[in-house]
Amino acid sequence: MKLYVTPTSPYARLAMIARLEKGLDGIELVWTRTRVPDDPMLAFNPSGRIPFLRLDDGSGFEDTDVIVDYIDALAPPLRFAAPDGAGHWPHRRRRATARSMLDGVALWARETMRPETERSPGIIEHERRRAARLADLFEAEIGGPAYRGPPDMPQLFLFCALDVERRLPEFDWRTGRPGLAAWHARVAALPSVAGSLPPAGV
Numbered sequence: 001m002k003l004y005v006t007p008t009s010p011y012a013r014l015a016m017i018a019r020l021e022k023g024l025d026g027i028e029l030v031w032t033r034t035r036v037p038d039d040p041m042l043a044f045n046p047s048g049r050i051p052f053l054r055l056d057d058g059s060g061f062e063d064t065d066v067i068v069d070y071i072d073a074l075a076p077p078l079r080f081a082a083p084d085g086a087g088h089w090p091h092r093r094r095r096a097t098a099r100s101m102l103d104g105v106a107l108w109a110r111e112t113m114r115p116e117t118e119r120s121p122g123i124i125e126h127e128r129r130r131a132a133r134l135a136d137l138f139e140a141e142i143g144g145p146a147y148r149g150p151p152d153m154p155q156l157f158l159f160c161a162l163d164v165e166r167r168l169p170e171f172d173w174r175t176g177r178p179g180l181a182a183w184h185a186r187v188a189a190l191p192s193v194a195g196s197l198p199p200a201g202v
Contacts, residue, residue, distance in 0.1 A: 009051065018079075019071055022079065098161060139177040
């Protein structure tokens, strides 16, 4: 089984964290490049999306949520599924909101990678404002019990969203948000998170 990833994709990083959290480091990581016409991955992953989990039979999955669900099911008990009972909908709300933040800052980062003459200042400003609002929301609730335990999917989406600052320095979510900064530092120190950083030179 092989997990295809890139060093810049926050979605790939999330899948790599889940892989290590579940103790499945036997799933081989394949560092690849996207958006190149001769990418050999396109032969079995026509969409070219990352991450991609290729199974031993040659089939596979794209989409971070699907990949994490599959990885989670490989080694019970489930760690990343929404809980039953009263916690179900609060979990789903936090997950959707954190995913929204990740999707927005990832779009912002991709826009800044375009040639300057092709960038949309409107898109960049829209995503900057959205990210600031969501960072304020999470700062207000980050001290709650839902953010104290081992990382679940809402926390992984939130961490990977905030971590986009590594390639988007103008994403200033730390100023005025000490609770969020402290939480990010705690999660960043987890072995599964530290172990998901791309190796030098990749």
